Amino acid sequence: MTTTLTDDFPLVRRAQAGELAAFEELVSQYEQRVYTLARRITGQEQDAEDVTQQAFLSALEHLADFRGEASFATWLTRIATHAALKVIRKRQGLPTVSLEAATEEQDTYGSVPHPEYIADWRESPAELVTRGETRQLIDAALAQLDEKHRLVFLLRDVEGLSIQETAATLQLSEANVKVRLLRARLQLREQLTRAFGDEQRRVMGGHAHE
Amino acid sequence: MNCDELLAMLNAYVDGAIDPGVCETFEKHLADCNPCQVVVDNIRQTITLYKDGQPYPLPATFHRQLHAALRQRFKQIHH
Numbered sequence: 001m002t003t004t005l006t007d008d009f010p011l012v013r014r015a016q017a018g019e020l021a022a023f024e025e026l027v028s029q030y031e032q033r034v035y036t037l038a039r040r041i042t043g044q045e046q047d048a049e050d051v052t053q054q055a056f057l058s059a060l061e062h063l064a065d066f067r068g069e070a071s072f073a074t075w076l077t078r079i080a081t082h083a084a085l086k087v088i089r090k091r092q093g094l095p096t097v098s099l100e101a102a103t104e105e106q107d108t109y110g111s112v113p114h115p116e117y118i119a120d121w122r123e124s125p126a127e128l129v130t131r132g133e134t135r136q137l138i139d140a141a142l143a144q145l146d147e148k149h150r151l152v153f154l155l156r157d158v159e160g161l162s163i164q165e166t167a168a169t170l171q172l173s174e175a176n177v178k179v180r181l182l183r184a185r186l187q188l189r190e191q192l193t194r195a196f197g198d199e200q201r202r203v204m205g206g207h208a209h210e
Numbered sequence: 211m212n213c214d215e216l217l218a219m220l221n222a223y224v225d226g227a228i229d230p231g232v233c234e235t236f237e238k239h240l241a242d243c244n245p246c247q248v249v250v251d252n253i254r255q256t257i258t259l260y261k262d263g264q265p266y267p268l269p270a271t272f273h274r275q276l277h278a279a280l281r282q283r284f285k286q287i288h289h
Contacts, residue, residue, distance in 0.1 A: 018288040020281065027280060031273070036265040049272045056280055060287065109218045115249045125258040135263055142260075157257050182221050189252045192259065197252075203245045 008072040016063055023063075027056055030073065033159075034080045040154055041084040043143055051087055055080035070165065077159045078169045081151070088147070107179040117190060119197030128196065141191040145184055152177055153184035211239045216246055224253055 008029075014022035031052065038051035058079050066075055121128075128134045142150055155166040156177070163181075167174045211219075216239055222228040223236050240247050268276070 020284050020288075023280070023284055024277065027277065031268055031276065032265040035268050039266055045269075048266075049269070049276075052268070052272075053276055053279060056276065057283060060280060060283055112217060114217070115245070115252075118245050118248050118252070120248060120251070121255055125255050125262060128259055129262050129264065134259070135266075138259055138263060153260075158260050160261075178221055182217075185221070185224075185253050185256065186217075188260075189249065189256045192256050193252050203248050 009068055012063070012066060012068070012072055016066070023060070026072070030076055031056070033073075034076065037077065037080055037154060037159065038084050040139060040142055040158075041081070041151065042087055047084075047087050047091070051080065051084045054083040054086075058083060073159075074161055074165060077155065077161060078165075081155065081169055107176060107183060109179060109182070112179070112183055113186060113190075115186065115190060117194050117197060117202070119193055119199065119202040121193065121196045122198045123196065137195055138188075138192065141188055141195075144191065145187055149180050149184040149187065152180040153188065156181055157185070211235045213239075213243065213246055216240075216243075220250070220253065224250065224257070 008026065011022050011026055015026055034055055035048055035052045038055070039045065039048035042048055042051060055076070059076055062079075066072065070078075142153070145153070151170055152166060152172075155161045155169060156163065161169065163174050163177050166172075166181075167177045170177070172180075216236060219228060219232060219236055223233065228236065240250065
């Protein structure tokens with residue numbers, strides 16, 4: 001999913017020059033990825049469609065401004081994230097510009113929860129992704145995260161943005177991105193290990209040794 | 211390094227962005243601490259699962275609608 005297609009540049013150039021087929025090829029290449037991100041951010045199919053359409057329309061409007069400083073995938077992810085946040089803010093009745101105000105309270109490492117359910121998984125991720133129910137399960141776990149943690153995890157770990165790019169996209173400090181990422185990873189680990197962990201190989205006992 | 215300190219370093223370690231000196235201490239702790247070792251494995255697997263998971267296909271009706279809207283706008287811009 002996160003294969004960085006750095007060879008997009010010639011295609012982008014052709015689309016910028018007005019070649020419709022090149023633009024359509026770019027859309028086809030990224031539509032599932034954008035739609036999936038939108039679904040995971042908004043948690044709704046209809047919103048995900050709106051966000052996907054908005055994102056590609058917006059990318060089209062600003063295509064001339066794309067200079068290739070970041071990869072096309074990263075550029076598109078940022079556009080899609082902003083479109084998704086707009087939809088969420090609207091749904092919550094918040095002004096769309098209040099992302100920073102609404103989310104930039106500083107998380108601290110002190111409040112990071114300790115791992116509780118610790119066990120090796122029964123199956124490897126490679127085996128798990130082939131199962132139909134896995135996607136539902138992992139998206140349900142994702143949906144349980146606070147929005148601020150979910151966003152950071154999606155951008156950094158799923159879309160493959162750097163810490164810096166994630167911070168810029170969400171208008172957060174890098175320090176805050178790092179703490180939120182840790183919380184997100186730990187919380188997802190906890191949930192998924194409860195689902196996929198091998199009860200027989202659960203590591204028990206107090207885990208507060210020196 | 212105790213487990214709490216390890217927790218704070220976890221991201222950097224998993225991302226391979228940890229200072230080599232700290233990394234050594236981190237791995238020394240891991241070697242002696244099975245729970246932490248399993249937590250690190252679990253986190254790596256968690257990330258992999260999301261990264262390599264199947265994306266959602268677009269509903270067919272929406273797919274058509276999206277491409278039609280984009281074609282139309284593209285032609286407006288380039289003519």
